[in-house]
Amino acid sequence: MSDTQSESTEKEPTPPAAKFDLGGRKAPLGESQVWLTAMGLALGVLMTLGLLGLIFVKGLEVFWPHPIAQITLKQDSTATLSDSNILAGPITETRSIKTGDTTREEIQLMVGNRDVYRLSFHFLNAADVVDTTYPEDIVLAERMEYGHAIFYPKFATLADGTTIPANGPGFAETLNRLAGETADRRKVIADVKSDGMGTQNRKILKAERKIRALERRGKATPEKIAALRETIATAETALVPLGAELDALNAKQRAATLTFTLPTGEERTQPFGEFVAFTYPNRLSIFGKVGHFAHKLWEFVSTGPREANTEGGIFPAIFGTFVMTLLMSIAVTPFGVIAAIYLREYAKQGVLVQWVRISVNNLAGVPSIVFGVFGLGFFIYVVGGWVDQIFYPDAVAENRSVFGTGGLLWASLTLALMTLPVLIVATEEALAAVPRGAREAALACGASKWQTIQRIVLPSATPGILTGVILAMARGAGEVAPLMLVGVVKVAEDLPLDSVFPFIHAERKFMHLGFHIYDLGFQSPDSEAAKPMVFATTFLLIVLVIVMNLAAILLRNHLRKKYAVASF
Amino acid sequence: MLDPSYIKIQDFSFWYGAKKALHGINMDIPESQITALIGPSGCGKSTLLRNMNRMNDLIDGVRHEGDITLDGTSLYDPTVEVISLRKRVGMVFQKYNPFAKTIYENVVFSLRVAGRNSKKELDETVERSLKGAALWDEVKDRLHESAFSLSGGQMQRLCIARAIANRPQILLMDEPCAALDPIATLKIEELMLKLKEEFTIVIVTHNMQQAMRCSDKTAFFYLGKLIEFNDTKSIFETPKEAQTEEYISGRFS
Numbered sequence A: 001m002s003d004t005q006s007e008s009t010e011k012e013p014t015p016p017a018a019k020f021d022l023g024g025r026k027a028p029l030g031e032s033q034v035w036l037t038a039m040g041l042a043l044g045v046l047m048t049l050g051l052l053g054l055i056f057v058k059g060l061e062v063f064w065p066h067p068i069a070q071i072t073l074k075q076d077s078t079a080t081l082s083d084s085n086i087l088a089g090p091i092t093e094t095r096s097i098k099t100g101d102t103t104r105e106e107i108q109l110m111v112g113n114r115d116v117y118r119l120s121f122h123f124l125n126a127a128d129v130v131d132t133t134y135p136e137d138i139v140l141a142e143r144m145e146y147g148h149a150i151f152y153p154k155f156a157t158l159a160d161g162t163t164i165p166a167n168g169p170g171f172a173e174t175l176n177r178l179a180g181e182t183a184d185r186r187k188v189i190a191d192v193k194s195d196g197m198g199t200q201n202r203k204i205l206k207a208e209r210k211i212r213a214l215e216r217r218g219k220a221t222p223e224k225i226a227a228l229r230e231t232i233a234t235a236e237t238a239l240v241p242l243g244a245e246l247d248a249l250n251a252k253q254r255a256a257t258l259t260f261t262l263p264t265g266e267e268r269t270q271p272f273g274e275f276v277a278f279t280y281p282n283r284l285s286i287f288g289k290v291g292h293f294a295h296k297l298w299e300f301v302s303t304g305p306r307e308a309n310t311e312g313g314i315f316p317a318i319f320g321t322f323v324m325t326l327l328m329s330i331a332v333t334p335f336g337v338i339a340a341i342y343l344r345e346y347a348k349q350g351v352l353v354q355w356v357r358i359s360v361n362n363l364a365g366v367p368s369i370v371f372g373v374f375g376l377g378f379f380i381y382v383v384g385g386w387v388d389q390i391f392y393p394d395a396v397a398e399n400r401s402v403f404g405t406g407g408l409l410w411a412s413l414t415l416a417l418m419t420l421p422v423l424i425v426a427t428e429e430a431l432a433a434v435p436r437g438a439r440e441a442a443l444a445c446g447a448s449k450w451q452t453i454q455r456i457v458l459p460s461a462t463p464g465i466l467t468g469v470i471l472a473m474a475r476g477a478g479e480v481a482p483l484m485l486v487g488v489v490k491v492a493e494d495l496p497l498d499s500v501f502p503f504i505h506a507e508r509k510f511m512h513l514g515f516h517i518y519d520l521g522f523q524s525p526d527s528e529a530a531k532p533m534v535f536a537t538t539f540l541l542i543v544l545v546i547v548m549n550l551a552a553i554l555l556r557n558h559l560r561k562k563y564a565v566a567s568f
Numbered sequence B: 001m002l003d004p005s006y007i008k009i010q011d012f013s014f015w016y017g018a019k020k021a022l023h024g025i026n027m028d029i030p031e032s033q034i035t036a037l038i039g040p041s042g043c044g045k046s047t048l049l050r051n052m053n054r055m056n057d058l059i060d061g062v063r064h065e066g067d068i069t070l071d072g073t074s075l076y077d078p079t080v081e082v083i084s085l086r087k088r089v090g091m092v093f094q095k096y097n098p099f100a101k102t103i104y105e106n107v108v109f110s111l112r113v114a115g116r117n118s119k120k121e122l123d124e125t126v127e128r129s130l131k132g133a134a135l136w137d138e139v140k141d142r143l144h145e146s147a148f149s150l151s152g153g154q155m156q157r158l159c160i161a162r163a164i165a166n167r168p169q170i171l172l173m174d175e176p177c178a179a180l181d182p183i184a185t186l187k188i189e190e191l192m193l194k195l196k197e198e199f200t201i202v203i204v205t206h207n208m209q210q211a212m213r214c215s216d217k218t219a220f221f222y223l224g225k226l227i228e229f230n231d232t233k234s235i236f237e238t239p240k241e242a243q244t245e246e247y248i249s250g251r252f253s
């Protein structure tokens, strides 16, 4: 490098004598560092963008409707399905497989109909394909169970026995109308179950527990028991009409049926109650596709999962992640800030403080699963155990745990502990960056040390502290390993926030996007079916982290303007 | 009768760790006058000034010998509370350092930390202090704007207003005009002449004209030692020490 430099300098003709010699060269020869650093940055940015791009495209592609191909195979093909050489489904992937010297194309087809074919995906050799068509009247149906169905509808049988043939006009609207009706009824059923029956069942459970508790303590007077039994009896009578209503609704769900033929030839009949939505993918215009895409995306972020999480939405996981990250930030901020204030402002700077600081920094390098184990051992077994002993003695007597088991609160605290070093370090930096002039001015006005910290130092350090919170949030939101020990579950029955007193249920187990990704990708019975969901969920996790960070950044910029430090 | 030894510095030495910054200073600073501390950079002027309100306590590893008494009380008496001391001794720094608050809140800061929050008192203090610092007319319509919206000279006058808000008895000023232009400097000098009726002022300055124009007494320091201390007129017209003469005539090497 230096050789070429000196050579080229020599070759340069001597410039005419300038008035001021600024030592300028014609070409920026010496700045190889610029290129090196720029290349390093470019590489980093490229890789990050590549990863984000992949997740973005793959994650959103899931919701885009794909046309359904009907494929006819050679008579002697080995890839037949249900003894038929005609199969249909969206082509999800085509890949080349090399065996020895020969390469062959393999097609992955999402054939659906898992109740009949047992697997949703089918692989076939491209060389076996005789014919590929995209029939207009093939239907893709989402179902409550067994994944998608792909079929040619024959006729619909309504509750009163009339049949509507599929080849008649407006059959697509009929399908949508019937699906809409069942969807509405499904909501009513859910309400009856959770609000109606759930309330009564909770009453019964509570009364029963009370009776047992009274008996255990020997305080069971006949009057009290009688009153409680009365409550149970009332609740049970209230349940009877609700049960009847539920039966009636369920019967209605089964009354209307759809009869259809699978591409492989089987004819089947299924009640409309088992379907969620119908589309004719090969008929969709571009607007139809966009509409379908938007609808599916909205459904994904706003509804709960079905079928071992491989279908439906991920709202509970989004909500769980959000609430947990928020609780974690609320928990970690005061601790981190207080610790940092002590370390930076009060502690006598010496060997001991230096050691504390080193230990805190090293805490950041401890594998997160270790924090999970600590959370399990300390928060859940010890602290949770105490809480149960003191506040829920009846639960303990019946071998139930309230706080003595994993839950939202313990998960948040565990992650708060894990992200504490990040916040302490950031806060210390922020405190150190407050100019000495500002502190001295406050002290010279007769402020005490604490008043100076509280009124002058902390406000100007707030933007820096928020940077720490942002970093902690980003780290905490994406963490999975420790959560598996302290309260995350695959499917949570209830959200941690609802309309039942006391509204926030910090002891409840919850769903989390990070764990959801792990669960879908590695614990799912049909990993091919789950793959698109993994991308979509990852995409949403990233979006959530970005949104939360943006909120914090906006707040920080606002505060930065407010507490700007004069520069001189 | 004004006390000619209002602040009494006796055999005062000061160390930053192993470095001795002041060597046995003896000085009597009179009440209600302006005393200027002059001398080349690093000679210990700020160190001495910052000891008069014990601002140097904040630095790790400092040590002193000798004593400074204020109106007869030793600053280092164990019964002296630093906070009440600093309420009696206001300070203006070389770099103007208003807080990231409104002009109003800057001025009343010392009252707020003393727990005095009555609106009437605060309003009165703001007006009196800003008038005292010759800033009132310029900012009276924007008291609730950020202090950072002011110019440098205005900010320094705001710092003076802040320092006198609590009616201290002594005002310490460490090169208050170092960062200001000549017009702003003149304003602050006029201000000092006005303020000395009410406060005892000790000012550190590198500007000989300034010391000559507004101080009553001048002390010349060199390498941590007090070389000469006398009436300003005598120091500048008939200096006794050769070093003093060299310094004030600008022939100092």
Ligand SMILES: Nc1ncnc2c1ncn2[C@@H]1O[C@H](COP(=O)(O)OP(=O)(O)OP(=O)(O)O)[C@@H](O)[C@H]1O
Residues within 6 Å of the ligand: B016, B019, B021, B039, B040, B041, B042, B043, B044, B045, B046, B047, B048, B059
């Ligand atoms: N915080 C400190 N720690 C260690 N040494 C210090 C500290 N502050 C000042 N000193 C030293 O003490 C000596 C006197 O410093 P001081 O600030 O009092 O000088 P000064 O006369 O105010 O100079 P200037 O005119 O440049 O402000 C200098 O040699 C300086 O290096």
Ligand SMILES: [Mg+2]
Residues within 6 Å of the ligand: B045, B046, B047, B174, B204
């Ligand atoms: Mg100085």
